[in-house]
Amino acid sequence: TSHFNTTRVMASIRNSQDTNDEFYRKEMEYIFEIEPQIDVEMKKFYESYLKSSYRTEFEKEFGEVYSRQAENKVRLTDPCNADLQIQENKLVQKYFQVAAAPVTDFHGEQLGFYGLLKMMEDTDRSIRKEAFEKWAELYKAISDELDSLYTELIGIRQQMAKNLGFNGYAEMMYQKMERFEYTPGDVAIFRKQIREHIVPLCQKLYEEQKERLGIEELKYYDESLTYPDGNAVPEGTEEELLEKARTMYHELSKETGEFFDFMMEYCLFDLEGRQGKQQGGYCDFMEEYKAPFIFANFNGTNADVNVLTHEAGHAFEAYTASRNIPVLSQTFSTAEISEIHSMAMEYFTLPWMHLFFGENAEKQKKAYLWDSLEAMPYMACVDEFQHRVYAENLTDAMERRKVWHELEKIYLPWRDYDGNEFLGQGGFWMQKQHLFMCPFYYIDYALAQICAFQFFERSKKEPEKAWGDYYRLCQAGGSKGYFALLELAGLKNPFVDGTVEEVVAGLKPYLKRKVKYTIRPVKEEDLKKVAEVEALCFPAAEAAGYEDFMERYKTCKNSFFVAETEDGEIAGFCNGCCADTDYLADALYHDATLHNPDGDYQMIFGLDVNPKFQKQGIGEALMRHMVKSAGERDKKAVVLTCKDHMIPFYKRIGYEYIELSDSTHGGAKWHKMMYRF
Numbered sequence: 205t206s207h208f209n210t211t212r213v214m215a216s217i218r219n220s221q222d223t224n225d226e227f228y229r230k231e232m233e234y235i236f237e238i239e240p241q242i243d244v245e246m247k248k249f250y251e252s253y254l255k256s257s258y259r260t261e262f263e264k265e266f267g268e269v270y271s272r273q274a275e276n277k278v279r280l281t282d283p284c285n286a287d288l289q290i291q292e293n294k295l296v297q298k299y300f301q302v303a304a305a306p307v308t309d310f311h312g313e314q315l316g317f318y319g320l321l322k323m324m325e326d327t328d329r330s331i332r333k334e335a336f337e338k339w340a341e342l343y344k345a346i347s348d349e350l351d352s353l354y355t356e357l358i359g360i361r362q363q364m365a366k367n368l369g370f371n372g373y374a375e376m377m378y379q380k381m382e383r384f385e386y387t388p389g390d391v392a393i394f395r396k397q398i399r400e401h402i403v404p405l406c407q408k409l410y411e412e413q414k415e416r417l418g419i420e421e422l423k424y425y426d427e428s429l430t431y432p433d434g435n436a437v438p439e440g441t442e443e444e445l446l447e448k449a450r451t452m453y454h455e456l457s458k459e460t461g462e463f464f465d466f467m468m469e470y471c472l473f474d475l476e477g478r479q480g481k482q483q484g485g486y487c488d489f490m491e492e493y494k495a496p497f498i499f500a501n502f503n504g505t506n507a508d509v510n511v512l513t514h515e516a517g518h519a520f521e522a523y524t525a526s527r528n529i530p531v532l533s534q535t536f537s538t539a540e541i542s543e544i545h546s547m548a549m550e551y552f553t554l555p556w557m558h559l560f561f562g563e564n565a566e567k568q569k570k571a572y573l574w575d576s577l578e579a580m581p582y583m584a585c586v587d588e589f590q591h592r593v594y595a596e597n598l599t600d601a602m603e604r605r606k607v608w609h610e611l612e613k614i615y616l617p618w619r620d621y622d623g624n625e626f627l628g629q630g631g632f633w634m635q636k637q638h639l640f641m642c643p644f645y646y647i648d649y650a651l652a653q654i655c656a657f658q659f660f661e662r663s664k665k666e667p668e669k670a671w672g673d674y675y676r677l678c679q680a681g682g683s684k685g686y687f688a689l690l691e692l693a694g695l696k697n698p699f700v701d702g703t704v705e706e707v708v709a710g711l712k713p714y715l716k717r718k719v720k721y722t723i724r725p726v727k728e729e730d731l732k733k734v735a736e737v738e739a740l741c742f743p744a745a746e747a748a749g750y751e752d753f754m755e756r757y758k759t760c761k762n763s764f765f766v767a768e769t770e771d772g773e774i775a776g777f778c779n780g781c782c783a784d785t786d787y788l789a790d791a792l793y794h795d796a797t798l799h800n801p802d803g804d805y806q807m808i809f810g811l812d813v814n815p816k817f818q819k820q821g822i823g824e825a826l827m828r829h830m831v832k833s834a835g836e837r838d839k840k841a842v843v844l845t846c847k848d849h850m851i852p853f854y855k856r857i858g859y860e861y862i863e864l865s866d867s868t869h870g871g872a873k874w875h876k877m878m879y880r881f
Contacts, residue, residue, distance in 0.1 A: 276382060354640060509557070605631055654704060759781065764777070834881075
């Protein structure tokens with residue numbers, strides 16, 4: 205089936221690139237018509253395999269997952285549903301056409317949904333409100349058609365489940381999505397954890413956002429503006445952003461560099477938003493070529509980088525697993541694992557946000573973590589909504605809106621549509637395309653997010669282990685079950701009561717309000733505070749004292765910078781000296797006569813951040829400031845020694861590993877690293 209799957213994917217990509225293209229619309233209609241027939245023929249193959257005398261040997265070599273999947277496909281495939289599948293596929297295709305069509309005039313420009321969403325990040329509140337009202341009007345204008353499509357889809361899907369003997373459509377979909385190891389009851393427990401531990405935290409985050417923006421009430425059109433002076437936006441054209449991503453992936457790992465070169469060589473991207481293009485973003489996979497394809501709708505916001513790194517996570521997993529697993533159908537795992545690949549990749553790439561956002565990189569990192577948490581209640585809301593839609597057979601449009609409105613009050617208690625009648629009555633649900641195209645999928649993002657958060661925290665403490673665990677998960681593809689893959693990657697089970705609370709507790713240090721600070725040259729009156737920070741950051745055997753800092757100040761003050769908060773506190777500092785060679789001798793730490801301000805090499809003695817100001821990017825900012833200063837002073841390189849756990853940190857700033865140092869400073873083991881100009 206690889207040839208058919210590849211042909212289907214290629215036609216689907218072309219259709220999504222231009223939903224008005226008649227040729228590819230008809231191609232997809234033809235595929236929708238023959239796909240059920242192919243499924244029936246494949247059922248015969250699976251039945252033969254399951255009865256085969258070679259099944260046991262196959263399972264010994266490739267595991268039991270394939271057999272379980274084969275049994276499931278036999279259970280779910282029946283000619284009685286063939287016509288219903290065709291009808292369902294055509295309705296979904298119709299949905300994409302309807303949702304991609306609307307445009308409106310906004311200040312002389314024709315904008316669709318994505319263009320208006322961008323305007324809802326404008327720093328002018330009146331512009332945000334106007335964009336929101338236009339956005340709501342567009343959805344209201346097509347709401348009758350969307351309601352009609354969804355009602356038809358509900359009826360068709362309920363009938364398919366009934367034909368196969370399931371108690372309801374949810375039960376059938378759990379089987380179709382290969383959720384073999386958990387039930388709707390387990391998902392309900394997970395949603396409960398979100399309500400108890402994430403919803404209150406999000407309420408607090410939105411209260412802080414309201415204070416930052418200086419407004420009395422937070423409306424829906426305010427939610428997307430994180431900072432009063434504007435959100436971080438990526439710098440560069442599509443081509444420039446891709447080249448920056450290539451740099452990032454080469455620095456992240458050998459494997460990601462190789463993968464991204466492949467993607468660039470064969471132009472496996474379509475990223476710019478345009479009229480008639482399908483909404484959203486996705487990664488698809490052409491089996492015959494073992495080639496992923498990334499689709500997006502860039503609109504000039506930080507979401508462009510988010511979606512690129514997200515879909516690149518899917519693409520990297522497909523590229524990796526397809527070259528590692530002999531059974532090509534197991535390239536992808538189930539959705540809740542696949543979304544770990546994508547969401548965790550977003551966190552692994554955060555250290556390179558300076559490439560895309562320049563001096564606003566720290567704003568983007570902080571906003572990304574906030575946004576990730578704030579999205580989870582919405583994910584749970586969508587999931588409970590569709591469980592109720594199919595359990596209660598909600599074919600009445602207004603009843604659906606009533607249910608959505610009820611659930612919003614539970615999961616999104618901060619949501620305020622500023623008197624908009626259509627959205628206030630529950631019309632917001634229909635902007636979520638997953639409800640139309642892939643029902644019951646959306647909770648997988650929340651399940652995966654809890655695991656991605658674990659990778660994020662692990663990457664801060666043990667970066668090499670975190671990447672190794674992630675890469676191993678990608679290599680495994682769909683060759684194991686859900687719980688086995690979690691165990692393989694060292695991830696906690698999201699369904700276990702207490703997991704969400706524990707994971708969220710680990711994130712809280714990174715959610716602290718970002719302190720405002722200025723990096724400046726050190727002053728003599730700073731030195732006592734500097735010595736106090738040093739004592740907090742290093743053991744006594746390694747820490748310099750006040751007298752040491754005074755000598756460094758007198759000898760090489762141009763290699764000494766502090767980060768000072770608005771309140772006058774010393775949040776951190778970076779200091780060193782200059783020397784004639786790149787050998788960082790232990791004697792330099794204490795003998796000021798060895799310092800040569802005109803030396804070719806900038807040495808680093810220490811990078812310190814007061815523990816109460818850590819996890820806010822201050823250390824990286826100080827080090828980048830020092831590197832910039834050294835470059836301006838025409839130094840050949842910046843040299844430092846560090847402990848094992850700091851090697852990845854300095855590598856992402858641009859340092860290269862040189863060798864194990866012969867330093868015995870403080871009785872510790874040190875590694876020499878160098879930033880060359």
